[in-house]
Amino acid sequence: MSDISTTTDRSLRGRIFFPLLRAMGIQNFCLIAIIILVFGGMSLFVANFFSPANFEVLVMGFIFEAIMALGMTLVIISGGIDLSVSAVLGFSAIMIAFFFKARFPIALALACTFLIAACIGLFNAWMTNTLRVHPFIATLAMMLTIRGLALAISNGENVTSDFPNQFLFLGQGRLFGLPFPIVLFIVLAIVIGVLLKHHRYFQQVYFIGDNSRAARLSGIRVESFIYFIFMLSSILACTSGVLTASLYDNASNSYGINSELRVITAVVLGGTSIVKGGTGTIFGTVLGIIFMSIVYNAFVMAGINPYYETIVIGSILLIAVFLVEFFRKLETRIQ
């Protein structure tokens, strides 16, 4: 059996390299290596790359997708997918703008917006569980509908409303020297990451994703868990939407277009398999997010035409899926 033993190997390789490799898996290890390489490369060739100001730009450029990627990780581990997140983002931004226009107090506006998003997630899960529609199809249809509703309700225009100042803090304010969205993301990533790894309820997702039939036999309530993760995914997408509206002091129904693709790519890069559920970690997703942010930022800094972005992202996704499967088959072949 393939066990890289470290008990007798006292060299540097044995004590640091291999345990690290084993702990995080081949894919994540390679990803870190690539990130360091690209990072190093960029620092050499692009002035000001290695500066706090640029770091902030780099992170903020992808932060909203990053938040959604946390929820998407869970959904994909469970064997499903949620293509509606980008639409929920845009729709939530529009919604909260409308609530503020109607002079709702902040707490109420937020509560209502999140409630609506949760309902969208609920509907996605219902179609998956009860109607047995494949989540990909269900969330694809939902994406079209929600985008359409956002367009219709906003009449195709941006919704500028008077956002209360305290609300603007969410997107524009700073905490501990960092923009609030970044702080929020860090907190969410840590919380969700810890829960996923250590909490019994969250651990179920691995069983469900690997073999839902066996999971049911073990007494796991598969259906109710699916409701939970789709609602979580929508709520996180809503969070991103609200933050976006706050950041730009404006709500446009074009927020988040095509972001579902970037989110899925980040998650897949992190080692979560789309083809077979039951694998994936928040840590991996965070690595994927970092990678995607760097790629995005590299475009901006190097002055490359931003329109190349979609080509690159698409290709990265294809390659990433391929690699995940390749590594997965490699690992099973090693035994």
Add this chain to the structure above:
Amino acid sequence: MANTGRAQSGARTFFKGISRSRESSLFLIIFAAFLLLALLKGNIFLSLKNFEGITTGITYDLLMAAGMTVVLILWGIDLSVGAVLALTSVITAMLLRAGVSIPLSVALGLLCSLGAGALNGFCVSRLKIAPFIVTLAVMSVARGTALVLSSGYFLSGLPESYTHISEGTFIGLPIPYFVVLFVLVVLHLLLKNWKFLNQAFYVGTNPQSAVLSGINANLVTFVGYLISSLMAGIAAIFMSSKLAMGFSQFGQLAELRAIAAAVIGGASFTGGSGSILGATLGVILIAIISNGFVLLNGSPNWQQAVSGIILLVAVGVDAIRRRREGRE
């Protein structure tokens, strides 16, 4: 379902198509919607201008819904059609602006859409990657390429004779109508009567049985994706001709409308069924409902939402129908 028993002529096929329950109920619904709108908003609805608006809009959707039907029959999906449409329009426009002759520009533009289809087809049939991932990725590559090439601008200033493609008339109706009708009829007949394309039903119903029955499933699948992208390409030529420009944002969400129409027309996400006639009726139905919504509501911004809701309903009804039939 494969119809290997051929009706004797095009007309017979048409009537045989009607007698099947799904198409006839669609006809009824369309007819009902038509009557309803004629009663409520007759003066606007029944105007020539309104009709022209509807029919021009659906020429593009009809083509892509037909292509999508073929792919769905094969148990696949093509999310890239909207992006391929945009890319083709951009490339054709660029060539025209560079002075390349119209026939050559059109040919190269269509070649480019075939290229996208080939990429899709290859990855799905040979590399065995899931169709939705492949076409999702190709969608973003195509959209991105269109953006890069056009830098996001409208590519106008196309030669006047180019716009004649969509403006030119024959017995009073614009040429595109005839081309679309021709393509739909040909595709419908080929799907029913030409062995090669008809095999798509076998492949989509049960790919393993198809291979074990000696059918070249890979080739049929490849061609299916070629057809889908080609449809998007033809739509792009008409759209860029009509609007006199190439634009990287053309075809946004066109793939979803195509899927909705195809599914309403009887295609299933699990392959093996679908009909061009049904998809055509689906497109018409969605168009009438959207138009009705706009007329009743006054806001064109509801079109997309309506398409989405229709798609959701179609998907849900399809799922329920399949569960009842026991086909999981």
Add this chain to the structure above:
Amino acid sequence: MGEMLLQLEGISKSFVSNKVLDAVSAEFEKGKCYAVVGENGAGKSTLMKIIGGIYRPDAGKVLFEGKEVHFFSASDAIAAGISIVHQELSLAGNLSVAQNIFCHREFVNGLGFINWNRLYLEAEKIFEQMGVKIDTRKKVGKLSVGMQQTIEIGKALSLKSKLIIMDEPTSALSEKEVDHLYGIITWLKDRGVTVIFISHKLAEVFRIAERIIVLRDGVLVGSEETGRITRDEVIRLMVGRHITDLFPEKAASRGDVVFEAKNMSRKGVFSGISFSLSEREILGFAGLVGAGRSEVARAIFGADKMDAGELVLRGKKVRIGNPREAIKQGICYLTEDRKSLGLFLSMKVKSNIVAAALQNFVTRMGFYLPRKIKQQSMRFVQAMEIRPFDDEINVMSLSGGNQQKTLLAKWLCAEPKLLIADEPTRGVDVGAKAKIHKDLRALAESGVGVIVISSELPEILGLCDRVAVFREGTISAILQNRNLGQEEVMRHATK
């Protein structure tokens, strides 16, 4: 006489019109090991699934620890103390051993966070008891199949199971792992846990079980202590039944050689496969499930690859790369799973019949000739008596027997020179069986080479002129069917 743990009284079960179990009664004591044997389709796994709560019996009672029980799901049975270790293991490969053992029952603190140390410790305790060395932190997917199976047993133990059922536990194990499994079963018995296992391998059955239960066609035909019955007697109980005239007359003489296979091999699957087939004779492939018969057939058909070997059809060497080429050469393979591999269930009978021969029904340009299609399909429907005599209905609505006839019609329509029929009458009623046998014999008489793969010995012996007996990837014997007895075939098929 030990304490009674499980009693079955008059258990019957039917699926649609197919009676799978007929009034089976049996008793199982605590701390003993039982083996359930029988041919394919005898009802063994259905019986186990009823005990395990996956199916509910149509009639009869199940008494567990003296009380009548009704299980509505597998979870009910597990809660009562009955676990099944299925052939397809149900573990989550990406999670650790300990997590799999305590799936959904992990040790948590007040807030629900898993106490990892305790989890690994408790899991280790279980394996210590079993005398097994295992690192409970390891991901299950990285362990061998034998180890995974042990983990499933450990899981059953942790669930305080009093009865553990194992379905073909040794089919995927190496010899060393098999020994290891025996050790565990012995240990279980000592602890008062009852073990029932299904197996085809009689040698193992005699080694480890205290009592053998034999099922045949859904009926319990024998239940005896292993010390008091011989292997041959068990075999006779398994197969003995009167052969009705289900079978047409055999060939009087042989003609020229139609097909020859020379030294076919595929690493890990089969090796040294050589045989020949002559006109007018039907060759049978007998052997246990997993012996490699279908794999050889698929290799000949080009559906699977072959590392080495030569195929000669009518004196001409042929190289087959895929099913399309095979069919072009005239080699056809009737798959053993008609629903998922052979038929197009949601399509019409007519479409299915022509599916493998489409190129014969088109014009030069490739357009269908509907009249020719209709003619041929109706011809087959009539000739093979596919009821109801309508080729426009969906195959899905046909009975099993008629579906199988449709599948056979599909291949006959392709005008084969060699037909390999894999389980041609599986799940088919007697009437359809007889008809299919007649058609196969007629096919052979017309000069087409016919190979029949079957797990039903009476079918092999009733239909085939010669029998190639497979055993673990090789042909252990090719026997002439002259007064050939079932016991002799089984002897060559088992070890």
